[in-house]
Amino acid sequence: MTELLWGRQQPPSRGPKPAMTLTGIAEAAIRIADAEGLDAVSMQRVADDLPVTKMALYRYVPGKTELVAVMSDLAMGEPPEHPGLSWREALHAWSIDLFDGFNRHPWLLLSTVGGRPVGPNEAAWLDRGVQALTGSGLNGTEQLDSILVLSGHVRTIALQTATMPGGRQGLTEETFTAGFAGILAAEADRFPSLVAALRTPSGQENQGLEFGLDRILDGLELLISARQD
Amino acid sequence: MTELLWGRQQPPSRGPKPAMTLTGIAEAAIRIADAEGLDAVSMQRVADDLPVTKMALYRYVPGKTELVAVMSDLAMGEPPEHPGLSWREALHAWSIDLFDGFNRHPWLLLSTVGGRPVGPNEAAWLDRGVQALTGSGLNGTEQLDSILVLSGHVRTIALQTATMPGGRQGLTEETFTAGFAGILAAEADRFPSLVAALRTPSGQENQGLEFGLDRILDGLELLISARQD
DNA sequence: ATTAACTGTGTCTGTCGGACACAATAAGGT
DNA sequence: ACCTTATTGTGTCCGACAGACACAGTTAAT
Numbered sequence: 001m002t003e004l005l006w007g008r009q010q011p012p013s014r015g016p017k018p019a020m021t022l023t024g025i026a027e028a029a030i031r032i033a034d035a036e037g038l039d040a041v042s043m044q045r046v047a048d049d050l051p052v053t054k055m056a057l058y059r060y061v062p063g064k065t066e067l068v069a070v071m072s073d074l075a076m077g078e079p080p081e082h083p084g085l086s087w088r089e090a091l092h093a094w095s096i097d098l099f100d101g102f103n104r105h106p107w108l109l110l111s112t113v114g115g116r117p118v119g120p121n122e123a124a125w126l127d128r129g130v131q132a133l134t135g136s137g138l139n140g141t142e143q144l145d146s147i148l149v150l151s152g153h154v155r156t157i158a159l160q161t162a163t164m165p166g167g168r169q170g171l172t173e174e175t176f177t178a179g180f181a182g183i184l185a186a187e188a189d190r191f192p193s194l195v196a197a198l199r200t201p202s203g204q205e206n207q208g209l210e211f212g213l214d215r216i217l218d219g220l221e222l223l224i225s226a227r228q229d
Numbered sequence: 230m231t232e233l234l235w236g237r238q239q240p241p242s243r244g245p246k247p248a249m250t251l252t253g254i255a256e257a258a259i260r261i262a263d264a265e266g267l268d269a270v271s272m273q274r275v276a277d278d279l280p281v282t283k284m285a286l287y288r289y290v291p292g293k294t295e296l297v298a299v300m301s302d303l304a305m306g307e308p309p310e311h312p313g314l315s316w317r318e319a320l321h322a323w324s325i326d327l328f329d330g331f332n333r334h335p336w337l338l339l340s341t342v343g344g345r346p347v348g349p350n351e352a353a354w355l356d357r358g359v360q361a362l363t364g365s366g367l368n369g370t371e372q373l374d375s376i377l378v379l380s381g382h383v384r385t386i387a388l389q390t391a392t393m394p395g396g397r398q399g400l401t402e403e404t405f406t407a408g409f410a411g412i413l414a415a416e417a418d419r420f421p422s423l424v425a426a427l428r429t430p431s432g433q434e435n436q437g438l439e440f441g442l443d444r445i446l447d448g449l450e451l452l453i454s455a456r457q458d
Numbered sequence: 459a460t461t462a463a464c465t466g467t468g469t470c471t472g473t474c475g476g477a478c479a480c481a482a483t484a485a486g487g488t
Numbered sequence: 489a490c491c492t493t494a495t496t497g498t499g500t501c502c503g504a505c506a507g508a509c510a511c512a513g514t515t516a517a518t
Contacts, residue, residue, distance in 0.1 A: 002408035006416075015464025016514040042505065055507085056466045064506065113342055114388065118409055123420050131422035140429030142440065143422075148389070149382055149441040156381030159343065179231035180347055187235075191352050193360035193372075200369025211371065212378040218451050219444030244495025245483040271474065284476085285497050293475065 001066055005073055005119040020050060022060050026071040030105070033071070038107035041068070068111050073119025075105045079128040087224070088217050090132035095150050095213055098125070102158035109159050137227030149216055157209040230295055234302055234348040249279060251289050255300040259334070262300070267336035270297070297340050302348025304334045308357040316453070317446050319361035324379050324442055327354070331387035338388050366456030378445055386438040 003009055004022070028049045032041050043064060047054040061067045082093045102108055118126070129147035130140075138146065188195045232238055233251070257278045261270050272293060276283040290296045311322045331337055347355070358376035359369075367375065417424045 002412060006412050008412070012464060012516095014462065014514095014516045016466080018465070043507085044505075053467050055468080055509095058507075059465065110342060113339060120416075120419075123413070123423060127420040127423035130426045134422050134425070140426035141436065143426045145437045145440040146444070148385060148437060149444060152381050152385030152441075153378055155385070156377060160377070183231060183235050183237070184352065187349075190349075191356035193363050194352060194356035196363070197359045197369035197372045207370065208374045208377060211374040212381075215375070215378060215448030215452065216444055217448070219446070219448035222447050222451070223444065241485095241495060243483095243485045243493065245497080247496070272476085273474080282498055284478095284499080287476075288496065 001062070001069065002117045004061065004066055005070060005117055007120075018059070020052065020056070020060060022070060023074060025050070025057060025060055026067065026074045029067060029071045030075050033075075033107040033111075034105060038068075038110050041071075041107075043067075069116055069119065072108055072111045072116075073121045075108060076101060076119075076121045076125065078121055079125045085132075087132045087136050088221060091129065091147070091150060091217060091220075092213060094125075094129050094132065094147075095154050095209075098151060098154045099158055099209060102154065103162060106158075106162040109155060109162060136224050138224065142223075146220055150213070153212045153216060154209070157206075157212065160208065161206075230291070230298065231346045233290065233295055234299060234346055236349075247288070249281065249285070249289060251299060252303065254279070254286060254289055255296065255303045258296060258300045259304050262304075262336040262340075263334060267297075267339050270300075270336075272296075298345055298348065301337055301340045301345075302350045304337060305330060305348075305350045305354065307350055308354045314361075316361045316365055317450060320358065320376070320379060320446060320449075321442060323354075323358050323361065323376075324383050324438075327380060327383045328387055328438060331383065332391060335387075335391040338384060338391060365453050367453065371452075375449055379442070382441045382445060383438070386435075386441065389437065390435075 007022075025046060029041050029046050032045055032049065043054045043057055046067070047057055057067070061070065079094065080097050082090055085093060126144075126147065129150070130143045133143040133146060136143070184191065184195060184198070236251075254275060258270050258275050261274055261278065272283045272286055275296070276286055286296070290299065308323065309326050311319055314322060355373075355376065358379070359372045362372040362375060365372070413420065413424060413427070
């Protein structure tokens with residue numbers, strides 16, 4: 001699986017020329033997922049789009065799990081470069097870039113849940129994030145934990161705001177209108193703080209993302225400046 | 230769906246006595262998920278354990294999506310009480326409680342991905358979290374955003390450390406040994422910062438959780454103290 | 459020319475969620 | 489007491505899915 005992700009497989013010497021490539025298959029799967037959601041990505045559907053038989057795909061990929069891993073790493077792409085920024089600016093830009101990526105391919109929020117092998121693009125993202133914190137006084141574990149906090153927050157917000165072709169949305173949208181508001185009003189006494197908090201008019205676009213980023217980066221700055229004394 | 234979650238359905242007057250209850254079905258599903266992972270929860274499997282026919286379940290639940298929603302809210306349970314704590318202590322305890330919940334039922338990490346109706350227990354968790362921030366000077370949206378950051382972080386760490394019966398783990402464990410370390414060493418020049426960061430010996434138990442909580446709470450404290458001036 | 463490796467295809471199985479019709483059951487209205 | 493009517497659990501059926509396996513055609517090494 002790791003070999004697949006990293007393209008580590010020597011081409012066979014004999015036999016017919018392969019009619020497809022692994023990335024070609026993954027790109028077809030990405031197109032489907034972008035257009036119709038991750039649930040629409042089945043072996044049959046991908047094969048039909050190429051077009052080829054379903055079983056032919058298994059010559060390139062051991063199973064669907066692996067295909068999803070490959071298409072996920074491919075869709076993530078390489079992290080954009082932002083030279084000449086402070087660690088804080090760099091991490092902020094990194095987070096926004098990641099958020100944009102999740103918005104470009106909302107199904108990544110579903111396909112990258114749970115432990116999975118790290119592909120080259122994900123490694124590049126990790127590297128770029130950690131890079132911003134080298135020389136900050138944090139040790140390696142702290143650097144990794146920091147970008148983990150950031151990526152986790154980006155995921156959380158993206159999951160709330162993303163609109164996927166397959167349906168499913170965050171709290172503040174459909175869910176609220178779908179009877180939840182009524183029920184909450186009926187049982188307002190059980191959740192007084194929540195009801196009160198929901199009365200506040202929600203802020204502007206991406207408020208949740210920026211709010212969390214500011215808090216996390218503030219917290220990091222506090223630690224870093226303490227370390228640099 | 231919302232009515233299901235909140236138990237809002239009047240019992241029918243006529244017809245045979247129901248042999249099961251919705252919560253009974255959900256509890257059976259929870260048992261299966263706890264023991265064998267979320268993937269093992271199929272309508273057939275739940276029915277076999279009760280024991281009853283698969284189709285009988287559809288008299289109590291419209292579909293699998295709804296069953297998962299009900300069992301998720303049920304497994305989450307009510308948030309523990311921690312009276313007499315400062316907002317910071319309360320939010321810390323709240324996060325740890327949530328983390329424990331995810332560890333008790335690791336499949337919650339998978340079943341609660343994506344937008345879904347909020348059930349009574351999830352509402353109670355939200356309420357308890359927001360409650361800690363009432364009177365802090367933050368407005369309702371900021372309070373909600375704050376606990377969203379915290380819950381997102383808890384999710385992230387739980388997802389990394391959780392061991393699920395269905396397999397799948399985080400970055401720092403299996404994944405790393407499964408050839409990733411070797412590949413990363415081979416391509417060390419492509420990811421210099423990442424390789425350097427990974428060289429640091431990893432810290433103690435729950436380091437990632439506490440590190441992120443400290444940063445986030447520090448960031449919140451900064452904002453709150455600024456607001457209270 | 460022969461062999462051996464590899465490709466894409468066709469066929470098959472088991473599992474899944476769910477639709478639908480049916481007989482058994484229990485209450486309400488008369 | 490009777491009949492009507494809503495509701496239960498069951499049995500049968502379907503389409504979609506992931507994947508196993510055998511097979512024929514294709515290409516390079518020998």
